[in-house]
């Protein structure tokens with residue numbers, strides 16, 4: 172109650188400044204970026220802080236009044252909150268309603284203002300609201316996380332600089348990670364044996380299957396050697412709004428990725444990987460000489476997924492993102508499960524494991 176009163180008081184003060192035409196400085200410092208353009212949002216704070224108290228909760232309804240359906244947007248236009256011929260705003264609610272999504276629409280009343288993330292309470296409910304990822308007072312076109320607090324360095328909180336820092340707030344050291352979910356920070360660590368190059372350049376200096384513009388290291392102008400969460404996670408519709416709001420593909424992925432065992436290989440089944448890794452190189456056994464046999468299944472035509480052997484994020488223990496899917500790959504009868512390699516460039520190694528009833532005892536390639 173005291174908090175709410177304080178907020179209303181603060182509003183009163185700020186509002187006086189904002190509506191006094193002589194003082195633009197205070198409004199500028201509170202509201203910057205995309206929502207501060209007065210020719211588009213002439214009612215400033217009131218576009219979101221409505222009603223008597225002008226308090227808002229951080230739930231999505233306010234945002235979706237402009238970033239939702241055409242009909243809610245035209246209501247905002249008719250009430251004068253949104254004016255001018257701005258670029259057409261996209262319907263984020265339709266993307267959030269896709270089968271794999273951030274639970275913005277489905278989880279309510281969990282987000283708290285000024286909450287501390289990563290979450291430290293093991294039993295805290297999980298959530299993701301628009302305002303966890305976008306600061307409504309500072310967000311700018313092409314700077315979607317401006318203003319979102321990131322890591323704490325001694326006593327100051329630095330702002331998010333890279334996308335992965337935002338994601339780590341809920342997918343890394345959170346005490347309330349759901350069962351089956353893993354700490355993404357430990358998977359992408361550049362001190363790991365192998366990792367997809369999100370935090371820094373990769374561990375392998377010759378990844379033969381890579382397609383342009385990607386290069387294992389940026390040696391030539393135009394080479395890209397770093398990728399981002401958004402290169403794999405996000406909207407499956409390339410012409411729709413960008414961002415990890417929702418997708419028709421499992422894992423909130425931008426493209427298809429068949430993770431189950433026992434499928435036939437196709438461009439579609441592993442489309443996500445084939446965006447950046449040449450299909451002909453993988454099936455042509457240019458690196459792992461048994462790729463084709465495992466992925467296509469040889470004469471049987473029943474192969475196994477990349478997911479059976481590779482982790483899409485990183486592998487603390489093995490080269491080449493090797494991490495066996497324990498639903499498919501088991502230890503041998505003597506309890507051994509191991510992948511051995513000589514060096515990253517030797518293209519030889521051996522496996523000790525049990526897969527489809529076939530025992531591999533130090534089977535080498």
Ligand code: HEC
Nearest residue numbers: 185198201202206215216218219227228229284285302307
């Ligand atoms: C685009 C929508 C939007 C606009 C415009 C906006 N706000 Fe906010 N504001 C919010 C939301 C949403 C929250 C709650 C954030 C949360 O729950 O984490 C908030 C929270 C606040 C808070 C609470 C403390 C804080 O910093 O989070 C204050 C104070 C505030 N706004 C002041 C203002 C003022 C003053 C203006 C105009 C200069 C303004 N806001 C314009 C959406 C907006």
Ligand code: HEC
Nearest residue numbers: 205211218233234237252253258301305307310311312313
């Ligand atoms: C009154 C209408 C209105 C409301 C309410 C509103 N926005 Fe916006 N928002 C806009 C406009 C207009 C832009 C600028 C779009 C442009 O220039 O392309 C924008 C831009 C954005 C962008 C940057 C988009 C980009 O293209 O990169 C984000 C992110 C965003 N808003 C999130 C939010 C969130 C989160 C809320 C709720 C707290 C919210 N908005 C509430 C009108 C609104």
Ligand code: HEC
Nearest residue numbers: 273274297298299303337338340341349400404415422423
């Ligand atoms: C404020 C917290 C929060 C932030 C920040 C956040 N997420 Fe999430 N994310 C969630 C929650 C909650 C879920 C629902 C499943 C769960 O509890 O993990 C989820 C689900 C996902 C899923 C789907 C998981 C599945 O099993 O299908 C992916 C992928 C994902 N997030 C990626 C990201 C990426 C990439 C970022 C950064 C751009 C990000 N998240 C930022 C909270 C967050």
Ligand code: HEC
Nearest residue numbers: 335338342351352353355367369398399400403422428483
């Ligand atoms: C090269 C593609 C790729 C990149 C880059 C990538 N992911 Fe993923 N991610 C996947 C795939 C494929 C899956 C589904 C298989 C799995 O669970 O490992 C997945 C699953 C997930 C899940 C659900 C499983 C879980 O443990 O909760 C989350 C959350 C997630 N990723 C977050 C992230 C974040 C955060 C980043 C960036 C720091 C990121 N991913 C970067 C491909 C990628």
Ligand code: HEC
Nearest residue numbers: 365373374375385387398402443444447477481483491492
């Ligand atoms: C957005 C582009 C992109 C996508 C999508 C992608 N990769 Fe990669 N991948 C890279 C880059 C860049 C490297 C080079 C890393 C390096 O330099 O070590 C790489 C390297 C690898 C490596 C070798 C790592 C090492 O250290 O030897 C493996 C294995 C791999 N990717 C598997 C996959 C699989 C499986 C998928 C699909 C789930 C996938 N990739 C999707 C860009 C991508």
Ligand code: HEC
Nearest residue numbers: 231234238263273275299300301304315401412413414415
């Ligand atoms: C888990 C984090 C997360 C949540 C929750 C989230 N967003 Fe986003 N959003 C992002 C990221 C990351 C991007 C930028 C993607 C990019 O640039 O590739 C983005 C992009 C956007 C854009 C720009 C789209 C474009 O193509 O220009 C808008 C508008 C937007 N978000 C609004 C919202 C609204 C409104 C909500 C709540 C209803 C919301 N977002 C919830 C992470 C999130």
Ligand code: HEC
Nearest residue numbers: 378379380381441444448458459465476477480491518519
């Ligand atoms: C049976 C296990 C297995 C399966 C299934 C598998 N791989 Fe591999 N992959 C390996 C091994 C082992 C290596 C390391 C070979 C070496 O360098 O010694 C490797 C290396 C790689 C590399 C790094 C070298 C290069 O080619 O650039 C990429 C990328 C890769 N795999 C992608 C894939 C993709 C994509 C799929 C699914 C279409 C897949 N793999 C399926 C075991 C597998």
